[in-house]
Amino acid sequence: MYKLFHLSSVCLLLLVLPFDAFTQQTNVLYERAFAKQEAYSTARATIVTRYEANLGTDLKFGKIGVSETPVTVVVTIDGTRKVGGKANVKGGGFSPARYYISGGDPVVCSVILPDKPVELINIDKTKKVIVSDWDARLYSDNGGASQSLIMGATLSIGDKAEVNAGVYSGSYSITFLYN
Secondary structure, three states: OHHHHHHHHHHHHHHHHHHHHHHHHHHHHHHHHOOOOOOOOOOOOOOOOOOEEEEEEOOEEOOOEEOOOOEEEEEOOOOOEEEEOOEEOOOOOEEOEEEEEEOOOOOOEEEEOOOOOEEEEEOOOOOEEEEEEEEEEEEEEHHHOEEEEEEEEEEEEOOHHHOOOOOEEOOOOOEEEEO
């Protein structure tokens, strides 16, 4: 019985060897038939300085004396003020908004203006006027190293009963997208 066990082990070993040898030959043939090609590349990243947008001047419509409503006051991006309706706007105190954009070289950006009207509320929070029809233009400064944004809008004063004398204010947001 010992001899039989020994013989079957040898037989088993003999059966495994030819199969293993066949597998090695097949792998050699496979590698020759499908040659590999490797390519190398370099990954790079450029880190630029942080962009900043800073307010230089608020959007100001100035002093407005309303005799009849409705009234519109437009502050343009070229720095002029136009009045629609019966209002007295003598004197200064108006200006388009100005933002300064810097950082990186060169600064390239686009702007998203408010997409809806903004309410300006008086100090008592009982009366309001509306700002809408936003307009803006980007200007390159310093050979493209910085930009300025000039922004104007239209102030609408509705029914005279809806406004009182006083200061009206509100906030809006604009978004700078850096390309």
